[in-house]
Amino acid sequence: MQSEDDRHDEVVHFLKVVHAFRQYEAYAISANTRRRRDFFKIPPEDGALLEKVGWKSRLDKVDDLIHENAKVLNQLVANPTIFMDENELAVAEKELNGPSHGHSNNHHHDHGNRSNHRHSTSHSHSHNAPGRYQASSSDMEKVRSTLKQFVRDWSAEGRAERDACYKPMIDALLRRFPDEENRPQRRVLIPGAGLARLGWEIAYLGFESRCNEFSHFMLLPSYYVLNEIKSLNQHTIYPFIHSFSNATDSESLLRGIRFPDVLPSSLPPGSNFSMVAGDFEDIFAPKSDPEEDETGQWDAVLTCFFIDTAKNIVNYLRTIHRILAPGGVWVNCGPLLWHFENSDEVSIEVSLEEVKSLATEIGFVISDETTIETSYVGDDRSMLGYVYRAAFWTATKVEG
Amino acid sequence: MQSEDDRHDEVVHFLKVVHAFRQYEAYAISANTRRRRDFFKIPPEDGALLEKVGWKSRLDKVDDLIHENAKVLNQLVANPTIFMDENELAVAEKELNGPSHGHSNNHHHDHGNRSNHRHSTSHSHSHNAPGRYQASSSDMEKVRSTLKQFVRDWSAEGRAERDACYKPMIDALLRRFPDEENRPQRRVLIPGAGLARLGWEIAYLGFESRCNEFSHFMLLPSYYVLNEIKSLNQHTIYPFIHSFSNATDSESLLRGIRFPDVLPSSLPPGSNFSMVAGDFEDIFAPKSDPEEDETGQWDAVLTCFFIDTAKNIVNYLRTIHRILAPGGVWVNCGPLLWHFENSDEVSIEVSLEEVKSLATEIGFVISDETTIETSYVGDDRSMLGYVYRAAFWTATKVEG
Structure with missing residues (x-):
C-alpha cells in the first residue's frame, strides 16, 4: 500500500x-x-x-x-x-x-533521454508570471525527447531502429515459443516499455504482453498513442527543430515526421495487452499477498535499453530471475549507460562482463550473445551520430 | 593593447x-x-x-x-x-x-570537450578547506578531456582519428603546394590547434607552421608536450577510468595509453613552428600598425573541428578570407556542433549548406568536398560511440 x-x-x-x-x-x-x-x-x-x-x-x-x-x-x-x-x-x-516552489532539477528515472546533445545549459525563460511553477530545463529536455520517441516507436522513419533491436528480440521469443496456438498462455513482460511499440508487437503476435513504465514522460504519450489515435499518420511532428547544431541543411532541420505508421487499435480481437505504471523494483518485489506476488509468473522478460536504469543492477537481475517461471527466458538488448552514475542516488556501475557474471551467479544461462550497432532516437541526417554497440543475449532461468 | x-x-x-x-x-x-x-x-x-x-x-x-x-x-x-x-x-x-569566489561555471571557448557523456551533474567534493578556490565541474571535465586529447594527438592509439582528418588536410595542402623546395616560404596557420599535432606535422614537412589556441586547457599540455618531453612513450595515462558507463570489461576501463608516439623535439633543423595563444578573432583582426596586421599574410589556413567554436561564423569566415593571400587556400574538416548554442553568449548556428553559401558570398570557391566519418577523442572500446560526419573541403580565396 x-x-x-x-x-x-x-x-x-x-x-x-x-x-x-x-x-x-x-x-x-x-x-x-x-x-x-x-x-x-x-x-x-x-x-x-x-x-x-x-x-x-x-x-x-x-x-x-x-x-x-x-x-x-x-x-x-x-x-x-x-x-x-x-x-x-x-x-x-x-x-x-x-511561494516555496520554483525551478526544480530533480534527477528522475529517465529512459527517454539517451542521445542528448552535450549542451545542457538551461535557457532563460521569463514567460511565466512570478510564483507560477516553471518546469526545469531537464524536464523540458524530456518533453523534446518525447517527440523523438514517437519517431522511434511509431513512425516509418523509426523502422531501422526498431528492426535493429525489437526484431531480434521478437525472433528470440518466437524461437523459444514456436507454437502459435499456445501464445495466449505465454506471459511476456516488457519493463521500461517507453512508448510501448515492442509490447504492442508482442501482443499483436498473440502473446499476453504487459508493459511496465515508470516515467510519466513516457506514460502520457503511450496512453495517448494506444488509446486516442484514430487514423494512420494522424499527426506530423517536427522533432529536429530544437537544436541547429550539426544540421546539413534547413530541410533536414525542418522535416516533419508522421505517426503512427500502424494503427495501434488494430490489435486482433482477443489480444491481451496491458500497461502497468510504476517502478519495476516496487511492482515486482515479493508480496505477502500471494494474489499480488509475481514470483514465477512470467514466461519471458524482454529488456530493451532498460537494465542500465538500475541503481543496483544486482536487484534488477534478481527480480527478473525471480519473476520468471522455471525455464523462462530473459531477452536483453542495450548498452550500459548507467542512468544514475552522476546523480545523488545510489549507483553501481558494472561492466558488461560483470553483468553477465552476475546473471550467471544468480541462476541464468546466457546464450545467443551478439552485439548490435544501433542508434537510439537518433537523427540519421545529423552530422553527429550516436552509435550504441548494444549487448544482445537470450538467458534462461535454470535455478531458484 | x-x-x-x-x-x-x-x-x-x-x-x-x-x-x-x-x-x-x-x-x-x-x-x-x-x-x-x-x-x-x-x-x-x-x-x-x-x-x-x-x-x-x-x-x-x-x-x-x-x-x-x-x-x-x-x-x-x-x-x-x-x-x-x-x-x-x-x-x-x-x-x-x-571570500567572494567559489564554484564558478563560466562557459569558456572550449575545443577539447566534444564527446562528453550526457551525465553532467557535478560531484560533491569537500576536499578543499572553506574559502579555497574550487574548480567548477565543467573545468574538471575539461581536465579529464585533456587526457583524451593526448590520446588523439600524441599516441599510437590516436592514429585512426589523425589519419581520418589530419591526413586528408595535409594531402590537400601538399596538392596545392607540391614544390618541396618552396615549403619554407609557405605560411600555414592552424587556428584551434589543440595539442598541436597537426601543426607539428606541417612543420615537419617543411612549411612555416603557426598554431593558434585560446584555451589554457590546451595550451598548458601542448607547451608541455612540445617543450618538456624527453623520450618516446615517456608517460602512461589512463583516460577511461572516470566513467564506468558503457564499459565492456575492466581491462578496457583500466587500459593505459602511452605518449608520445613521436618525439616532438625531432623536428628537422631549421623548422619553423610556433604557437600563438589567444582568441582567433582578436589576434587576426585588422590592426592599424601594418607590422601587426595579418591581412593577406597566409598561404593556407587549416581548420580542424574549429569553425563551430564561432559565436558569429560570418566573422570567422571573413577573418579567414582576409588573412589569406590572393589564391590562398582554406582547408576545413569538422562538424557544426556550435559551442555557444546554449550559452549566455551570442550564438549564430547555421547549417552546413549555409556555411558554404556564406563562404561563397565572402569570396571563396569551394572544391574537393567530401564527408569524413570519424570519432573525436573517442574510446573505440566503449559501448557508445560518437560518430561525426565531418564536412571536408578545400576553398580558394578568389576575391577581396
Whole structure:
C-alpha cells in the first residue's frame, strides 16, 4: 500500500510533467527568440549575409513548427483526470504554485533521454508570471525527447531502429515459443516499455504482453498513442527543430515526421495487452499477498535499453530471475549507460562482463550473445551520430 | 593593447585552469569514493556478489590510476611562471581564494570537450578547506578531456582519428603546394590547434607552421608536450577510468595509453613552428600598425573541428578570407556542433549548406568536398560511440 505522503508526492510529480508538456510552446519559442536577439547583436552587414542565405527566415518557420508540435503535445495532457483524481490534482496544483516552489532539477528515472546533445545549459525563460511553477530545463529536455520517441516507436522513419533491436528480440521469443496456438498462455513482460511499440508487437503476435513504465514522460504519450489515435499518420511532428547544431541543411532541420505508421487499435480481437505504471523494483518485489506476488509468473522478460536504469543492477537481475517461471527466458538488448552514475542516488556501475557474471551467479544461462550497432532516437541526417554497440543475449532461468 | 583589467582577468582565468589541473586528483578520488559509499548502501548479499565478480577490487585499481594520471597532470602546471608574471599570479591567487569566489561555471571557448557523456551533474567534493578556490565541474571535465586529447594527438592509439582528418588536410595542402623546395616560404596557420599535432606535422614537412589556441586547457599540455618531453612513450595515462558507463570489461576501463608516439623535439633543423595563444578573432583582426596586421599574410589556413567554436561564423569566415593571400587556400574538416548554442553568449548556428553559401558570398570557391566519418577523442572500446560526419573541403580565396 502506498502511504498518503507517497501518493501526494506522486501526484505532484505527475503534475510537474503535465506542466512541462504545457510549457513546451513558450519555452521553445523563447529559445528561438534568443536567436533573433543574437542576430541584432552582430554587425548589420553580417546579418544581411545571414538573411541572404536563408538563416533568418528559418527562424520564422521554426516558430510555426513549434506551434505544430505544441498542438500534439497539448493533446497528451488534455485530460489529466484520466490518470489522477481531480481533488488530488487541485491540492498538488496549489502546492506547485506556492511561494516555496520554483525551478526544480530533480534527477528522475529517465529512459527517454539517451542521445542528448552535450549542451545542457538551461535557457532563460521569463514567460511565466512570478510564483507560477516553471518546469526545469531537464524536464523540458524530456518533453523534446518525447517527440523523438514517437519517431522511434511509431513512425516509418523509426523502422531501422526498431528492426535493429525489437526484431531480434521478437525472433528470440518466437524461437523459444514456436507454437502459435499456445501464445495466449505465454506471459511476456516488457519493463521500461517507453512508448510501448515492442509490447504492442508482442501482443499483436498473440502473446499476453504487459508493459511496465515508470516515467510519466513516457506514460502520457503511450496512453495517448494506444488509446486516442484514430487514423494512420494522424499527426506530423517536427522533432529536429530544437537544436541547429550539426544540421546539413534547413530541410533536414525542418522535416516533419508522421505517426503512427500502424494503427495501434488494430490489435486482433482477443489480444491481451496491458500497461502497468510504476517502478519495476516496487511492482515486482515479493508480496505477502500471494494474489499480488509475481514470483514465477512470467514466461519471458524482454529488456530493451532498460537494465542500465538500475541503481543496483544486482536487484534488477534478481527480480527478473525471480519473476520468471522455471525455464523462462530473459531477452536483453542495450548498452550500459548507467542512468544514475552522476546523480545523488545510489549507483553501481558494472561492466558488461560483470553483468553477465552476475546473471550467471544468480541462476541464468546466457546464450545467443551478439552485439548490435544501433542508434537510439537518433537523427540519421545529423552530422553527429550516436552509435550504441548494444549487448544482445537470450538467458534462461535454470535455478531458484 | 590589452587593458590592465583585461590582463588581470586573463591571469585569474589562467590560474583557475592551473587549479583545475591540480585539483584533478582529489576530485577524481572523491568521485570514486562515492562508489564505495554506494556499495555500503546496498544489501550485503548483493555486495558480496559484486566482490565476487571483481567490481569492488576495480575501485582500488582506479584509485591507483588516478594517482598516475595526477602525476602527469601536475607536471603540466608545475611552473606557471613560464606563462605568467609571478606578481600577477600572486594577486590573482589572493583574489581567487577571497571570500567572494567559489564554484564558478563560466562557459569558456572550449575545443577539447566534444564527446562528453550526457551525465553532467557535478560531484560533491569537500576536499578543499572553506574559502579555497574550487574548480567548477565543467573545468574538471575539461581536465579529464585533456587526457583524451593526448590520446588523439600524441599516441599510437590516436592514429585512426589523425589519419581520418589530419591526413586528408595535409594531402590537400601538399596538392596545392607540391614544390618541396618552396615549403619554407609557405605560411600555414592552424587556428584551434589543440595539442598541436597537426601543426607539428606541417612543420615537419617543411612549411612555416603557426598554431593558434585560446584555451589554457590546451595550451598548458601542448607547451608541455612540445617543450618538456624527453623520450618516446615517456608517460602512461589512463583516460577511461572516470566513467564506468558503457564499459565492456575492466581491462578496457583500466587500459593505459602511452605518449608520445613521436618525439616532438625531432623536428628537422631549421623548422619553423610556433604557437600563438589567444582568441582567433582578436589576434587576426585588422590592426592599424601594418607590422601587426595579418591581412593577406597566409598561404593556407587549416581548420580542424574549429569553425563551430564561432559565436558569429560570418566573422570567422571573413577573418579567414582576409588573412589569406590572393589564391590562398582554406582547408576545413569538422562538424557544426556550435559551442555557444546554449550559452549566455551570442550564438549564430547555421547549417552546413549555409556555411558554404556564406563562404561563397565572402569570396571563396569551394572544391574537393567530401564527408569524413570519424570519432573525436573517442574510446573505440566503449559501448557508445560518437560518430561525426565531418564536412571536408578545400576553398580558394578568389576575391577581396
